[in-house]
Amino acid sequence: MQTVVTAKLKLNTTPEQFKALRTTQLAYRDSLNYVSQYAFAHGKMSNAVRLQDATYEEIRLRFHLPSQMACSVPRQVGASYKTLWTKVKNNAVHRKEGKTKKRYKGLDKAPTFISPTLTYQYKKDYTFKKEQQVSILTLEGRVIVPYTGYNKHVALIQRGAEIGASKLWYDKPKKQFYLLVSLAIETADPTPETHKQVAGVDVGMRYLAVTATMQGDCTFHSGKQIVPKANHSARLRKHLQKKGTRSATRRLVAISGRERRLKQNTNHVVSKRIVLQHPQSLIGLEHLTDIRERTKRRKGKNAKQRKANRTFSKWSFAELHSMIAYKALLHRSMAIKVDANSTSQACPKCGHTCKENRPNKGLLFVCQNCQYTLHADLVGARNIAMRTLLLRQDWRGTGLLSVRAFCVGR
Structure with missing residues (x-):
């Protein structure tokens, strides 16, 4: 591979x-x-x-x-x-x-x-x-x-190494040229025997990522220090866009670059920690296609609606997933996409699924059937881990992975 x-x-x-x-x-x-x-x-x-x-x-x-x-x-x-x-x-x-x-x-x-x-x-x-x-x-x-x-x-x-196309990129603030070269690296083909461990990763805004394994281990990667900075950038951007002057435009460019680098660096750090914690594992990620359309708030006052939509579309989860995917291959693991439907609303103990399992859409998960109580993001990670385990068992029994491995390189 x-x-x-x-x-x-x-x-x-x-x-x-x-x-x-x-x-x-x-x-x-x-x-x-x-x-x-x-x-x-x-x-x-x-x-x-x-x-x-x-x-x-x-x-x-x-x-x-x-x-x-x-x-x-x-x-x-x-x-x-x-x-x-x-x-x-x-x-x-x-x-x-x-x-x-x-x-x-x-x-x-x-x-x-x-x-x-x-x-x-x-x-x-x-x-x-x-x-x-x-x-x-x-x-x-x-x-x-x-x-x-x-x-x-x-x-x-x-x-x-197998070298592909490259891009000549100019860093304008530093007045420096960089050549971005794509390199194809051979990695060992994964098998059910080499990937015995399973982990699930749930992404969100309160916690950028929450991981869980079938042995009960879990890790929370908080966004507590990052989200306020992103909110501050959003407020500055709104103020500068209203001014509309040339100096304001220059500041907007600088702010956008700083915010992009902040998110990219954070995604790099979080993805590296996740991959190093789960060597030779099958890492399950949510299939988040059209996530912005599916999480878009359509009810409520305009100001609150815009703020909620901006919050949900703030972080680059696709970039985080792609980083986990290519780093996993370099560390003899593999990331796959699993169904993300109702991962935070389904009870991992009895399987009961309903919106009422998360009172007020908060951080507490309370099953309305068996009263199982846990952190909502951890529930999502455990459900993803269980769905990943089912795919691994099917892979072991049939010899074919029933979903396409998510191994996008950078």
């Missing part, structure tokens, strides 16, 4: 190399916007082959991109339009089912690409050299740049 990790390499450029990379980045972004406008004007086209046939020559002439980059641009735009079309179709289904009244407006105008991050194809646009150097293609030809990075990632590159 393969898992994909991303190596972040710091490029130590000279002033001439810096200028060449920056010029290439901006030309790539301008070509993305050109192809996006063309796709929108021709029926919001998402077919990458047709986009390339129609725009390749113009990209080469107008933006002077090398041939491989000129091929990457239509593919990236086509993928973006496919994603938007998927959201439009899902929104139409949700409106028909009465789950939402809002119409998705992502395709009302041509998508604009703001970030100058560009994509490089391995052995075509960039290659690695000896002595920690990388050869990168620019508008003015190739430049050979020394790099530094995390020792384990550098060792994987030098030992001949």
Whole structure:
């Protein structure tokens, strides 16, 4: 089995190399916007082959991109339009089912690409050299740049790991270029014999994650120190958006970056703790597709409704799940998705399920049938662990895992 990790390499450029990379980045972004406008004007086209046939020559002439980059641009735009079309179709289904009244407006105008991050194809646009150097293609030809990075990632590159595409990312505040390289790492194929332990992970806002095992062990990963910071950022953002000045806009950009880094770092720490606590285990995660639509509050006063919706959609649970998944594979474990329906309302002792099991939707779980009492988030984690155990037993009996393993790499 393969898992994909991303190596972040710091490029130590000279002033001439810096200028060449920056010029290439901006030309790539301008070509993305050109192809996006063309796709929108021709029926919001998402077919990458047709986009390339129609725009390749113009990209080469107008933006002077090398041939491989000129091929990457239509593919990236086509993928973006496919994603938007998927959201439009899902929104139409949700409106028909009465789950939402809002119409998705992502395709009302041509998508604009703001970030100058560009994509490089391995052995075509960039290659690695000896002595920690990388050869990168620019508008003015190739430049050979020394790099530094995390020792384990550098060792994987030098030992001949399977290298994929990369992205040239520019950190504007630090005025520093980074090369984000995808590395495919071979991991041992999981079997029921190697994954004997089972753990369930319940995510939430009061506690970012609660884990439980079939032996009764549990761990609470609190968000007590993180949530107030996120709330403070939300208040600042609301105040600055009302001002609307240029300085306020600059502060909004800085706040958004700080909040994103805070969440990412917290997810990294929590996911690492969970994986290290459960080696060679089958880790069950909730299948949280359309979680924002399903948890959206539709009753109550407008101010309270907006505050509740903002609270429920505040944290990046998908990112936390993806981090647990790829870290688990690196530590000889595996994460799978299980049904999330009624995990916090079902009694793990007698199976009785009803909303009244959680009085006032609080932290206390009280079964209305057998009076079993426990922390509500721990009940959710135990139910997930039991559903994971059922999947493992079925896997052991049939030799096939009945759900698709969630092993998305970063």
